[in-house]
Amino acid sequence: MTAPFAPPALPGYEHLYSGKVRDLYAPLDEAGAQRTDRLLLVASDRISAYDHVLDPPIPDKGAVLTQLSLWWFDQLADLAPHHVVSTDVPEAVAGRAVLVERLDMLPVECVARGYLTGGGLAEYRAKGEVSGVPLPAGLVDGSRLEEPVFTPSTKAPMGEHDEPISYDGVVAEIGPALAEQVRDLTVRILLRGNEIAAERGILLADTKVEFGLRGLDLAKGEDAGEAIRSRGASCEVVLADEVLTPDSSRFWPAEEWEPGRPQPSFDKQFVRDWLTSPESGWSKDSGVAPPSLPAEVVQATRARYVEAYERLTGTPFA
Template sequence: MADGSHPTLPGFAHVYSGKVRDLYAPLDDAGEARADRLLLVASDRMSAYDFVLDSPIPDKGAVLTQLSLWWFDQLADLLPHHVVSTDVPDEVAGRSVLVERLDMLPVECVARAYLTGGGLSEYEATGSVSGVALPEGLVDGSRLPEPVFTPSTKAPMGQHDEPIPFEGVVAEIGPELAERVRDLTIAILARGNDVAAERGILLADTKVEFGLRGLDLAPGEDLGEAIRARGAACEIVLADEVLTSDSSRFWPADAWEPGHPQPSYDKQYVRDWLTSAASGWDRHSGETPPALPDEVVAATRDRYVEAYERLTGTPFVPAGR
């Protein structure tokens, strides 16, 4: 729901609404919110350039939820995930999952196999991305010599994430945990590309979310201090969504041609329209972006569904059917 509203779900207490997801806590027999579980609901809201757009994308939440569930299975040998059950209220069936409540790491974990987007802009300005020096002469769409970990800050909603070097991750979560999430992020990207390549798709980059199991945060204890003190002894769990068209860039392999923006199965299509002359919007103006035309909404939905169907090899079935 583009206005930020959320459905009321009997048996659940609304906890938080982000740009595109709503979180609920299941209620126990006494009517109190449980501290160990969350219902993660993916809406059809679309965000771009730190704005929630006025135009939802039909079936987007269901596509992302079902694709994440498929990927969790493909990645199960790398690390555990947070999904407990898909037995959810009918009102949000097909686009929500019951998950384990975790202590989330306070950094954005990003890995890149190709250079584009914000990474390209940073490279053009500094010759590096998140402190990782890259070869000269790379252009938009260039394949990197090897996948790189390019983390960023996790900014509050409405503010921009900023690239940070690996040392910044070490400062946030400690050296051992930083090395583990770096290696896991790159491993997830590599596995994703191995799988996607068989379907004629390139995975340019991806952002993943990790939580910790067993941190046992005390009341009033600072999360960052707890993670640095004992996070290395905890189990890392894959959380949120993974390898979807919202968190990753997918390109058709047969159309890949470095030197310009690539055709995509992700929300880059929306970003490109917003920054085109057709939208009349200046992304640096601070003004809210315009509503998407019906044809852009339909084409965006088609791209999300095509990515799902090409990757999984199964037809997409909208929620409730």
């Protein structure tokens, strides 16, 4: 990890937390107290890889993530409600922040895969399965799966690794009815995303989505996990955080797809590849912080994020 972040001070908001990429603030009411129904979600230009936040940031990355998520929320509106309340935000974070509903977030990362690569490929090579889902023999890097698979993971604290878990592990965390609901919804989001992306010449290899619950209404001192397991299935599941962005998904140019090798991508895989190349001189198992990104890697990464936005939405990035 790099040094602690210094998020901007925003009049009328109190800083709550900074993650690898996002900063969270609570709006203040007229008496100066935190509102409990809203959050300001700010996407920074920070970029992370292998559980490290890298230097320098990628210019305009936060704006691309925010604007692309807003576009996708509209495309997915018939599948699930989303958490965005307003884009009327402080000028200092305009274009890269949204005011959102404060939800009770589910304690699992919901991942669906349509193609085999990355951590899923490594697990398949070791076990012949991904998150407890057996897969056919003979698959290679970039293989298209016959049906999308749900491959959830834990939500690790910042600086620690998310770990794959089985579907039974999700059931243990949130209960059987809610587990089934979010599994099916995650797969439907991947399928819808691929339908739309395919029209733009893009393959959506996999994606991670996050969900929160509307209407859980925790009592003071009540254990959130127990409340989710006992009555979460009766709540409304809401799509939260970001959705189908180059940070949460792998996007590949369809015309260059060739199973059996790493695929060219519009996401931060480009940064991961540089970090693990001889040019960087760094090993992800070294225990030391990665080197600074060269200017050409920063510029090329920005270009990939912007191209993903423009190809998917059909509009120029401003």
